[in-house]
Amino acid sequence: MARVYALIDGNSFYCSCERVFDAKLAKRPVLVLSNNDGCAIARTSEVKALGIKMGDPYFKIRSLCARERVAVFSSNYTLYGDMSRRLNRIYQGWAREIEVYSIDESFLYIAGLVDRDRVGYAKDLRSTVKRWTGIPTCVGIGPTKTLAKLANHTAKKNADLGGVCDFTDPKTRERHLAETAIDNVWGIGRASTAKLLTLDIRTVGDLLEADPKRIRMAMTVVGERIIHELKGVSCLPLDAVPAQRKGLAVTRSFSTAVTGEAKMLEALAAYATRAAEKLRHHGVAAVQGHVFMHSNKHNGDRPIYSSKPLALLEATADTHVLIDAAVHAGKRAWRQGYRYAKAGIVLTDLVSADRIQKSFFQTLDRDERARLMEAIDAVNARFGRGSLFSAAAGIKREWSTKFEMRSPRYTTRWNELPVANA
């Protein structure tokens, strides 16, 4: 049976989430900013039309936004993550299997499920999602994941397609793709685009006619795989079961530069706390990692990048062990006399928590510690993240990330529920 993949994603997803809970935003341009309100990361079509680009620093577009009455939001990942889960619950009922690819994109495997009217199926799916969650979406369909991605992109660019594009038929693909620029293809970024342009390959049509050996020279096996996928030969399987994660990081820019060691260690302790929570959430433990700290690369401050490994005796997901290791490494990495803009903890080698190698120097009662961590997680699940934490992570936290324009966490906090007046 031929394979059929559908890629569905939310249109300007973060902006759409904001619109769901505030009807007044429907007609206004909406912009969502990155952490620290640093730069633009989600834009509605009206915002794009104003010439605001992905990644534009907010301080450079602030006055334009004010003039054009753009509704500007800090990012509210709690809300977006919860909306994402709602979407995926719907998709489950519409596919044989699904792969959650990112916070706003999922691949649906629909071979054998929908054989005739694929476009009709996709339109029904879109309208169901819109009705149940308020989120507008687009759907791309194809015999490979790369073609489904490209079909989705085509649906977005051509309003007359009604949010759905089906690339199952080679003739339809040819018609749409002959003049599509190569940098719209999943996996072809800036560097590869530049290389391909020197080979006189500008469009997907050019790419399909090119000698695969030349593509391989320019782009290694990755490029070869893309060509196969574009021709309808599936090379990228559906990952219905998320792979065991290989690494994990908690890194943040500071709201104002950190110049004192105590503040830096406080921040690292807070990041270690969050990293340990993530480890336990994924059922893994860290064997290796490091902390780092660096100055701002843009503002002319004296440059520094400093990093030191964590000294972990054994695989751990214990908050206090990780805090100790992070603070210890942080002290060794610290250089006085710089203005630090960002720091983080990076865990690079993870193992499954039920297969932890015991250290010869084991000193803590592991079961007791595990119960303590469970208790802390339970308290924080009930009363909100950060209700119970180690004082090493700081109380005042002047350095912590800015979210000055964040909307309420409508769906996950009782005291932030939306209010309806009737």
Add this chain to the structure above:
DNA sequence: TCTGGGGTCCTAGGACCC
């Protein structure tokens, strides 16, 4: 003067993604 031929494993860095 002339300096083998494989393997494996690890790491750093590049490229790409959302």
Add this chain to the structure above:
DNA sequence: TCTGGGGTCCTAGGACCC
């Protein structure tokens, strides 16, 4: 004044081994 965060995969090159 003010420029995000968190992932994955691939390759090259060094260390090491027989």
